[in-house]
Amino acid sequence: MKEAKPRKGDAAVSKREVKKASKSEEKDVKKKKQLSVKDPKATKRQRRKERKAKKDPNQPKRPPTAFFIFLEEFRKTYKEQHPNVKGVAAVGKAGGDKWKELSDAEKAPYIAKASQRKIDYDKSMAAYKQKQDEEEGSAEESDKSNLEINDDEESEEEEEDDDD
């Protein structure tokens, strides 16, 4: 699908514009505690493409949650037991099911790691934000146009695009 490759001539990358049709999907959410947005089969979560269009390569991605950390390990084990499995969904389901079985004590180490990961993320975010402030401040200092702030920091790889 990808309507346009955000590689060289990407302007806004409006590939699939997140469909916000989920607003009225969960009408009876109150009943299901965690089943709030789990039904968007029609919309799914096809909105991640925007992040590629993100012009900030330094923006730290979200730290993996306890579940994800557990999944990382679980995936490895799962693949060993099911080397034939090729879909991510299988592991996802299996992992989710197993996760529910874990007790708080067992999840504790994962949560602890997640917390640590979040701290790191916090630092990265702080640095990232700080950098933005610097750019903003510097740009503002100039009495020229305030727009043109982004120019990148270290080296914005100019993806020349492979012309095969």
Next chain:
DNA sequence: CTACTGATTGTTTCT
């Protein structure tokens, strides 16, 4: 070739 899709739950962030 390149980006999206599926499936899981938890954190994040906006409103």
Next chain:
DNA sequence: AGAAACAATCAGTAG
């Protein structure tokens, strides 16, 4: 306060 978005993964799929 709650809902939508997004985090990794891997092979398949579509354009």
